[in-house]
Amino acid sequence: MSGGGPLSDAVIDVQHVSKSFGGLQAVRDCSLQVKRGSITGLIGPNGAGKSTLFNLVAGNITPDTGKIIFDGKDITGLPPHKLFSLGMLRTFQIAHEFSNMTALENLMVVPDHQPGENLVATWFMPGTVKARDLAVKQKANDVIDFLKLAHVKNELAGNLSGGQKKLLELGRTMMVDAKVVLLDEVAAGVNRTLLQDLAANIERMNQELGYTFFVIEHDMDLIGRLCDPVIVMAAGEKIAEGPMSEIRANPAIIEAYFGSPVEAA
Numbered sequence: 540m541s542g543g544g545p546l547s548d549a550v551i552d553v554q555h556v557s558k559s560f561g562g563l564q565a566v567r568d569c570s571l572q573v574k575r576g577s578i579t580g581l582i583g584p585n586g587a588g589k590s591t592l593f594n595l596v597a598g599n600i601t602p603d604t605g606k607i608i609f610d611g612k613d614i615t616g617l618p619p620h621k622l623f624s625l626g627m628l629r630t631f632q633i634a635h636e637f638s639n640m641t642a643l644e645n646l647m648v649v650p651d652h653q654p655g656e657n658l659v660a661t662w663f664m665p666g667t668v669k670a671r672d673l674a675v676k677q678k679a680n681d682v683i684d685f686l687k688l689a690h691v692k693n694e695l696a697g698n699l700s701g702g703q704k705k706l707l708e709l710g711r712t713m714m715v716d717a718k719v720v721l722l723d724e725v726a727a728g729v730n731r732t733l734l735q736d737l738a739a740n741i742e743r744m745n746q747e748l749g750y751t752f753f754v755i756e757h758d759m760d761l762i763g764r765l766c767d768p769v770i771v772m773a774a775g776e777k778i779a780e781g782p783m784s785e786i787r788a789n790p791a792i793i794e795a796y797f798g799s800p801v802e803a804a
């Protein structure tokens with residue numbers, strides 16, 4: 540096989556994946572890997588196919604051709620809830636909190652299909668349910684503290700700022716011990732201060748808790764701070780991969796990305 544083949548340290552391995560919508564080929568023969576323990580960036584101009592690639596990896600849509608391997612398993616065509624129970628979770632470009640519940644409650648209602656957990660055991664041992672609820676509440680509080688959202692934990696989620704909602708969305712991924720989190724434009728609409736918090740939390744989740752992140756983002760400073768490597772997509776194809784310093788310095792990539800040569804930031 541071309542393109543390097545499956546790597547043992549690749550937790551996500553996309554192999555020759557294509558996807559068309561009618562006549563439009565959104566993703567074309569795309570192969571890429573996300574290494575376990577990395578924060579891998581995915582950048583490219585509007586319409587490059589980034590969100591479509593996420594939808595393919597996360598099981599929201601099925602590829603026309605190609606294969607997707609997660610953690611050594613062929614997951615091509617598996618629905619999101621199956622991938623969720625394997626430890627993969629995605630966030631959407633638009634945050635979708637439950638606005639009539641508090642921040643804390645939003646974390647407590649994350650489905651508890653924990654990887655490896657036996658739900659049947661809880662049905663047959665109702666006495667353990669209360670202990671479970673307490674454990675979930677404790678965990679939600681831990682996540683709230685980790686994200687420094689304690690001051691708003693009893694606020695209705697609908698009243699939180701855009702940035703706080705994004706932090707909450709990140710928090711939801713922490714309730715399930717996901718191994719791999721796909722973040723689609725998690726920084727969009729977030730103010731500079733909260734953006735720093737968000738970035739710091741992603742770094743801490745990566746370094747202290749061992750999460751792997753695959754991150755779509757238009758904010759190049761954020762990508763540069765967080766991600767290594769950075770994968771560049773244009774017109775449905777992967778056109779480059781490397782550290783952000785290399786991506787920024789490569790005139791061919793800058794041209795493909797912005798449509799015309801620009802000064803590297």
Ligand SMILES: Nc1ncnc2c1ncn2[C@@H]1O[C@H](COP(=O)(O)OP(=O)(O)OP(=O)(O)O)[C@@H](O)[C@H]1O
Binds near residue numbers: 563564584585589592
């Ligand atoms: N469900 C769909 N039906 C039809 N066309 C779609 C669908 N989803 C995406 N597309 C098209 O596929 C192409 C790639 O879109 P995609 O959303 O993946 O781009 P993107 O890189 O995420 O862009 P952005 O940076 O603007 O979010 C676009 O031309 C888009 O209009």
Ligand SMILES: [Mg+2]
Binds near residue numbers: 589590591
């Ligand atoms: Mg998108």
